[in-house]
Amino acid sequence: xxxxxxxxxxxxxxxxxKQWRMKYMKNNAFRYACLVSALSLGVALFSIVIxxxxxxxxxxxxxxxxxxxxxxxxxxxxxxxxxxVFIAGxxxxxxxxxxxxxxxxxxxxxxxxxxxxxxxKNIMRPMLDLLVGIPSIVYGFLxxxxxxxxxxxxxxxxVGDGFFAAALVLTMMVLPTVARIxxxxxxxxxxxxxxxxxxxxxxxxxxxxxxxxxxxRPGILTAIILGMTRAIGETMAVVMVIGNTAQFGWDLLTPTxxxxxxxxxxxxxxxxxxxxxxxxxxxxxxxLFISLVLIIIIRQLRPKGE
Amino acid sequence: xNLKSFIKKFSLVALSSSLLFGSSLTVTEKTEAAQQTxxxxxxxxSALLPLTQQAAKEFKKANPKVAISVSGTSSIVxxxxxxxxxxxxxxxxxxxxxxxxxxxAFQGLNAYPIAVIPFATIVHKDNPxxxxxxxxxxxxxAGKIKNWKEVGGKDEPxxxxxxxxGSGTRVNYQLKALKGSSFMTQGENYKEVSSNGNMIKAVETxxxxxxxxxxxxxxxxxxxxxxxxxxxxxxxxxxGKYPVWGYGYLLTKGPATGANxxxxxxxxxxxxxxxxxxxxxxxxxxxxxK
Numbered sequence: 001x002x003x004x005x006x007x008x009x010x011x012x013x014x015x016x017x018k019q020w021r022m023k024y025m026k027n028n029a030f031r032y033a034c035l036v037s038a039l040s041l042g043v044a045l046f047s048i049v050i051x052x053x054x055x056x057x058x059x060x061x062x063x064x065x066x067x068x069x070x071x072x073x074x075x076x077x078x079x080x081x082x083x084x085v086f087i088a089g090x091x092x093x094x095x096x097x098x099x100x101x102x103x104x105x106x107x108x109x110x111x112x113x114x115x116x117x118x119x120x121k122n123i124m125r126p127m128l129d130l131l132v133g134i135p136s137i138v139y140g141f142l143x144x145x146x147x148x149x150x151x152x153x154x155x156x157x158x159v160g161d162g163f164f165a166a167a168l169v170l171t172m173m174v175l176p177t178v179a180r181i182x183x184x185x186x187x188x189x190x191x192x193x194x195x196x197x198x199x200x201x202x203x204x205x206x207x208x209x210x211x212x213x214x215x216x217r218p219g220i221l222t223a224i225i226l227g228m229t230r231a232i233g234e235t236m237a238v239v240m241v242i243g244n245t246a247q248f249g250w251d252l253l254t255p256t257x258x259x260x261x262x263x264x265x266x267x268x269x270x271x272x273x274x275x276x277x278x279x280x281x282x283x284x285x286x287x288l289f290i291s292l293v294l295i296i297i298i299r300q301l302r303p304k305g306e
Numbered sequence: 307x308n309l310k311s312f313i314k315k316f317s318l319v320a321l322s323s324s325l326l327f328g329s330s331l332t333v334t335e336k337t338e339a340a341q342q343t344x345x346x347x348x349x350x351x352s353a354l355l356p357l358t359q360q361a362a363k364e365f366k367k368a369n370p371k372v373a374i375s376v377s378g379t380s381s382i383v384x385x386x387x388x389x390x391x392x393x394x395x396x397x398x399x400x401x402x403x404x405x406x407x408x409x410x411a412f413q414g415l416n417a418y419p420i421a422v423i424p425f426a427t428i429v430h431k432d433n434p435x436x437x438x439x440x441x442x443x444x445x446x447x448a449g450k451i452k453n454w455k456e457v458g459g460k461d462e463p464x465x466x467x468x469x470x471x472g473s474g475t476r477v478n479y480q481l482k483a484l485k486g487s488s489f490m491t492q493g494e495n496y497k498e499v500s501s502n503g504n505m506i507k508a509v510e511t512x513x514x515x516x517x518x519x520x521x522x523x524x525x526x527x528x529x530x531x532x533x534x535x536x537x538x539x540x541x542x543x544x545x546g547k548y549p550v551w552g553y554g555y556l557l558t559k560g561p562a563t564g565a566n567x568x569x570x571x572x573x574x575x576x577x578x579x580x581x582x583x584x585x586x587x588x589x590x591x592x593x594x595x596k
Contacts, residue, residue, distance in 0.1 A: 075491060076471070144508075145507065149511045158495045158514075159494065159497050243498070244498040245497055265500050269380050269381075269471060272390070
């Protein structure tokens with residue numbers, strides 16, 4: 001009479017194996033789905049880099065790299081491909097933006113994290129998130145119709161386009177990003193550090209500048225570099241207020257041009273397979289290269305094990 | 307009883323009418339299928355886009371079997387994508403089979419003029435200057451004349467607003483208004499913009515600016531300046547007095563065939579030229595005295 005019981009047991013075992021196999025298969029399938037998704041991203045990045053650099057480096061068949069990087073004469077229809085104006089312009093504009101943006105963004109972050117009452121925090125944070133989401137073309141349009149006439153009238157300059165207008169627009173755009181991430185970094189500083197500071201008799205200013213900010217430094221740096229990558233890559237807002245002229249604009253009020261604005265102005269208007277086209281691809285590669293370097297820096301700045 | 311017979315009658319009528327309608331539909335489809343089939347891909351000039359879009363809509367109605375897709379980026383894309391084979395028709399603001407300033411000729415393409423596009427020199431509405439000669443325009447756009455008072459205006463610096471190299475409007479303006487003389491490329495009173503819309507915005511907001519655009523776009527705070535004493539109007543273009551205009555072209559690889567030929571013929575037809583084309587503020591090609 002033990003047989004049926006045995007039979008039932010075996011059947012039960014088999015069912016368990018089957019269930020287990022199904023679970024195993026599902027598990028495996030899920031693992032591969034995730035792996036493929038992750039890989040496809042890597043493949044996309046890799047092919048972008050390969051494609052842009054392959055086309056870009058063709059420019060050095062016709063133009064020496066010395067001319068490309070150090071000559072300031074960009075007259076493609078006369079076969080002069082000096083991109084120094086745009087490279088220097090991109091770096092200068094980013095630098096200007098950061099100088100204008102960082103102190104204000106930090107002040108906003110400190111205000112939200114350390115000083116504002118809770119109800120104000122709950123207004124300020126969603127407001128910054130909303131500002132991050134405004135499309136860049138909107139900023140560009142406001143810059144073109146309001147900011148530029150204003151600059152022209154107050155400074156007495158002729159055109160009004162230039163680095164000053166572009167840096168102001170970019171500052172407006174980058175500010176919420178930097179402020180929001182710095183805010184998170186400051187909030188992540190453990191409360192007991194502040195309490196220790198107050199216990200030793202520090203003022204609020206001392207606690208913030210000597211304890212909180214140094215402790216939040218890696219996070220704040222990440223915020224600044226993220227803002228920087230956004231400023232470097234920003235195109236639509238910049239192209240509308242920079243003047244798009246291949247000349248240096250160190251005095252801030254002369255129309256000039258940067259890598260992104262020059263690419264977007266010209267890429268649809270050049271012949272395929274021309275040196276001009278390759279030169280624009282090379283500029284795109286430079287942009288890619290600059291932001292990759294910045295991202296590597298971010299990763300290095302982060303404390304290990306995070 | 308009444309109801310039943312009504313239902314019977316009604317279903318009979320419905321059935322027969324649907325049969326009739328259905329059969330008539332298949333008949334028309336057959337005759338139209340005999341007219342045109344195939345694929346038309348139009349790419350190129352954004353200035354001609356409203357025209358090609360409208361034409362595609364009407365052409366599609368008459369030839370439902372034809373698949374048409376229309377897009378607009380910039381003029382040079384037209385001849386390029388036709389040469390490459392990614393489009394069957396390229397729209398371009400100039401005759402790409404001939405060399406123009408900055409662009410070499412495209413080999414093996416056929417060009418069909420489809421519309422006349424007039425251009426005009428524009429200044430801010432408050433600018434007292436009413437007329438400029440070819441020589442004055444050449445010198446202004448080359449950066450030699452720098453003050454409005456040298457051409458009869460106020461004592462104010464001239465701000466030159468230009469389109470980017472490769473713009474169809476720029477090519478035509480340079481050829482027709484400046485007679486091929488070259489533009490300045492830098493200076494603190496010079497800037498370039500990326501589209502007709504941005505050109506108008508820039509001149510509207512800059513009292514001392516000078517620029518140029520399609521005649522059809524002029525309204526609001528900008529005004530057109532006369533060219534060698536001739537006012538920039540559609541009438542003056544048609545009677546041959548105002549020379550600053552160009553043809554818009556459709557290009558095909560080799561002579562157009564099949565559906566593409568039918569499409570180009572349709573745009574060049576009197577019905578379309580006098581109807582929709584005029585409504586879109588282009589000038590019919592037939593209106594020009596050669």
